[in-house]
Amino acid sequence: MGKIVFEENIYTYHIDFAGHVSNIVYIQWMEIGRLKLLEAVGMPVHEVIASLGLFPTLVKTEIRYRRQLFLGDRVGVEVWLSRLQQVSAIMEFRFYNGKGELIADGRQTGLFVDAKSHQPRALDQKSRAGFMPYLENNTLRENNGN
Numbered sequence: 001m002g003k004i005v006f007e008e009n010i011y012t013y014h015i016d017f018a019g020h021v022s023n024i025v026y027i028q029w030m031e032i033g034r035l036k037l038l039e040a041v042g043m044p045v046h047e048v049i050a051s052l053g054l055f056p057t058l059v060k061t062e063i064r065y066r067r068q069l070f071l072g073d074r075v076g077v078e079v080w081l082s083r084l085q086q087v088s089a090i091m092e093f094r095f096y097n098g099k100g101e102l103i104a105d106g107r108q109t110g111l112f113v114d115a116k117s118h119q120p121r122a123l124d125q126k127s128r129a130g131f132m133p134y135l136e137n138n139t140l141r142e143n144n145g146n
Contacts, residue, residue: 002133004036004079010071020068021075026104027061030093033079034108037091041130052127053115059088063106067097074098081135084128087112087120092136 016022076096083090095104114121
């Protein structure tokens with residue numbers, strides 16, 4: 001199973017009133033990771049909309065904060081899929097500080113939504129196959145078309 005791995009700097013505008021990285025910044029890093037994942041599978045978000053007629057849409061975000069990050073540190077981010085079904089996927093995230101310590105983990109559930117009907121729509125086989133290298137256990141999971 002492959003992972004998308006990248007690093008981000010921590011800037012002053014990431015810091016909240018308590019002096020550490022604000023919780024909302026992790027969601028921004030998840031957005032960056034999600035876009036990098038779509039690019040890696042050959043589905044940059046502008047092409048998903050234009051060529052496939054789909055909106056990748058989030059329906060759930062969960063984050064578990066374990067440690068704090070501070071100004072001057074860097075964050076390492078890992079992204080992969082733990083589940084891929086007909087119309088939905090679960091993306092997993094891990095965040096590390098500059099020492100390589102796990103500082104947070106999270107997951108997001110997303111749907112592929114038809115641009116015209118605004119209803120969930122299954123990915124075609126070619127698009128689904130692009131996600132396989134990033135799928136944990138590299139097995140396609142199907143469950144009641146979801």
